[in-house]
Amino acid sequence: MKKILLILSLIFTIFTTNAQIQKPDTLQLSPKEQFDFSSKWSTIGNLESYIDFQKDILSSSNLSVGIVGKQVSSTLNLGYNKASQNGKWEHIFSTSINPQWKYYGGGYGFARNTDKRITTIQAYYSTDFDFQKDISLSIIDVFKTKKFGSFGYSLVAEKTYWGEYEGEWQGKYTIDANGNWLKNIYPMNPPSSQLVYRGMVMYTYTFKTKLVNISPQIFGMSDIYKVFKDGTASDMAYVDDFNLDLYYGTSMDWKISKRFILNTNVRFNKTWDKLSESVGFKKDNPIILAIGTNFKF
Numbered sequence: 001m002k003k004i005l006l007i008l009s010l011i012f013t014i015f016t017t018n019a020q021i022q023k024p025d026t027l028q029l030s031p032k033e034q035f036d037f038s039s040k041w042s043t044i045g046n047l048e049s050y051i052d053f054q055k056d057i058l059s060s061s062n063l064s065v066g067i068v069g070k071q072v073s074s075t076l077n078l079g080y081n082k083a084s085q086n087g088k089w090e091h092i093f094s095t096s097i098n099p100q101w102k103y104y105g106g107g108y109g110f111a112r113n114t115d116k117r118i119t120t121i122q123a124y125y126s127t128d129f130d131f132q133k134d135i136s137l138s139i140i141d142v143f144k145t146k147k148f149g150s151f152g153y154s155l156v157a158e159k160t161y162w163g164e165y166e167g168e169w170q171g172k173y174t175i176d177a178n179g180n181w182l183k184n185i186y187p188m189n190p191p192s193s194q195l196v197y198r199g200m201v202m203y204t205y206t207f208k209t210k211l212v213n214i215s216p217q218i219f220g221m222s223d224i225y226k227v228f229k230d231g232t233a234s235d236m237a238y239v240d241d242f243n244l245d246l247y248y249g250t251s252m253d254w255k256i257s258k259r260f261i262l263n264t265n266v267r268f269n270k271t272w273d274k275l276s277e278s279v280g281f282k283k284d285n286p287i288i289l290a291i292g293t294n295f296k297f
């Protein structure tokens with residue numbers, strides 16, 4: 001009889017204990033509470049920095065070391081060019097690898113060469129194998145003159161795909177049975193894509209010596225028209241506000257031998273993008289240091 005009473009007592013204890021366990025409650029801050037909380041603890045009023053590898057990687061066949069803010073980031077850029085026997089046509093293969101920022105890209109292009117002009121059409125694909133994928137098509141025209149150096153332009157159509165991602169916190173969170181905070185609940189944004197039409201102009205002048213060719217360079221790049229889609233009311237297409245990525249620096253070709261030229265390159269960056277800043281984002285301006293061979297303007 002005592003054993004039966006003990007078993008019944010244990011069953012009653014387990015039952016009452018389970019009855020007291022509650023599922024986490026979901027609560028929602030009021031708009032004022034959320035604003036007060038965000039003002040104290042989040043980054044309201046501060047710009048969140050980012051980098052753009054589609055714009056910042058502009059050369060091939062080198063080891064590029066970029067200083068972005070207080071971080072140092074290295075990218076391995078490899079290129080292989082195969083020309084026709086008469087030298088008028090050229091196949092171009094390129095790849096870029098940056099494990100630190102999870103950037104992996106590869107592309108193919110072909111170029112038509114004359115004494116005064118180089119026209120290149122190329123496609124480039126990049127991915128982080130997880131969240132973002134990007135493909136771009138571009139045409140690059142470079143005109144060469146004896147007195148005034150080389151100048152050119154580029155037209156680019158670039159489409160980026162993003163997977164599902166967390167949106168901005170809306171004040172919703174969960175608590176346990178004692179009223180203690182457990183975690184914030186973030187809304188999930190659907191997969192999206194963005195198509196960007198971009199233009200670039202460039203100029204360089206080469207000073208030739210017996211040991212080294214020195215080429216100051218300047219690039220100006222601007223997004224012109226954008227189309228964003230995620231299947232919701234956020235879908236939009238618009239002419240972008242004034243924005244400009246300005247790159248300037250110097251490329252030096254060291255004549256180690258008749259068949260081997262070592263290139264060193266230093267490039268600085270300045271960005272103006274009021275539209276991105278208005279929604280809390282600011283592009284970092286990297287300092288790009290590169291060393292390699294087979295470099296081509």
